[in-house]
Amino acid sequence: xxxxxxxxxxxxxxxxxxxxxxxxxxxxxxxxxxWRRRPVQHxxxxxxxxxxxEPNEDCGEADGMLTDRPGLLLTIATAxxxxxxxxxxxxxxxxxxxxxxxxxxxxxxxxxxxxxRARGGDPSDWIAATGAAAQAxxxxxxxxxxxxxxxxxxxxxxxxxPRDRMLDLPAIVQWQLQRAGIGQVAxxxxxxxxxxxxxxxxxxxxSYRRDHATRIPVVDVQWSVIALVKRSRRKGLEPxxxxxxxxx
Numbered sequence: 064x065x066x067x068x069x070x071x072x073x074x075x076x077x078x079x080x081x082x083x084x085x086x087x088x089x090x091x092x093x094x095x096x097x098w099r100r101r102p103v104q105h106x107x108x109x110x111x112x113x114x115x116x117e118p119n120e121d122c123g124e125a126d127g128m129l130t131d132r133p134g135l136l137l138t139i140a141t142a143x144x145x146x147x148x149x150x151x152x153x154x155x156x157x158x159x160x161x162x163x164x165x166x167x168x169x170x171x172x173x174x175x176x177x178x179x180r181a182r183g184g185d186p187s188d189w190i191a192a193t194g195a196a197a198q199a200x201x202x203x204x205x206x207x208x209x210x211x212x213x214x215x216x217x218x219x220x221x222x223x224x225p226r227d228r229m230l231d232l233p234a235i236v237q238w239q240l241q242r243a244g245i246g247q248v249a250x251x252x253x254x255x256x257x258x259x260x261x262x263x264x265x266x267x268x269x270s271y272r273r274d275h276a277t278r279i280p281v282v283d284v285q286w287s288v289i290a291l292v293k294r295s296r297r298k299g300l301e302p303x304x305x306x307x308x309x310x311x
Contacts, residue, residue: 071192078154083194146287199231201256
């Protein structure tokens with residue numbers, strides 16, 4: 064079964080194709096032309112953001128990618144971490160970040176903003192949307208994780224964890240994006256641990272926390288993707304590239 068991917072109206076620009084995947088979305092079937100040419104990064108919960116220039120490029124160990132080249136699909140694999148899709152507000156560049164609590168504490172959002180400035184840009188010209196992730200309703204962590212955000216980032220403890228030991232990572236990432244100067248930020252609120260597709264109780268998303276005993280590493284993930292639309296040599300934007308997915 065192939066479902067329409069989740070999207071954000073904030074990223075609904077004519078030069079951009081994007082989506083937040085669920086456990087039922089088959090990327091190779093949804094967008095074969097993009098998928099087979101996608102660059103690859105090896106996520107390590109770090110802060111490196113790679114600048115991508117070629118199809119099938121191996122970006123090495125990185126948790127973020129940025130490109131200004133049409134047709135290069137930037138992909139983030141998650142199973143509780145926060146996927147962040149970003150675009151320049153004029154649709155000329157796109158980026159994607161994989162943000163777990165380690166990456167958030169280490170400063171991957173600030174690393175992205177620094178990269179934008181190093182390339183002569185301004186983070187305020189960028190927009191961002193975050194996808195489904197482990198929410199504060201279910202994401203129990205040790206006190207040292209909460210202490211780390213309080214001590215390193217000066218955040219109120221009740222903001223980091225609205226309930227005892229329950230981390231609100233999506234809220235922290237949204238705050239970090241805003242603090243880094245990103246112009247606009249939108250956030251999806253589905254929880255990867257407890258959100259269900261229908262009354263039968265089938266989970267909508269893969270979750271490392273929920274399924275760690277039975278899941279297949281690397282395979283049981285959902286993909287979040289963003290690309291500048293491919294351009295035809297003769298006809299401009301390829302018609303099948305825009306509006307491919309329904310919005311949910």
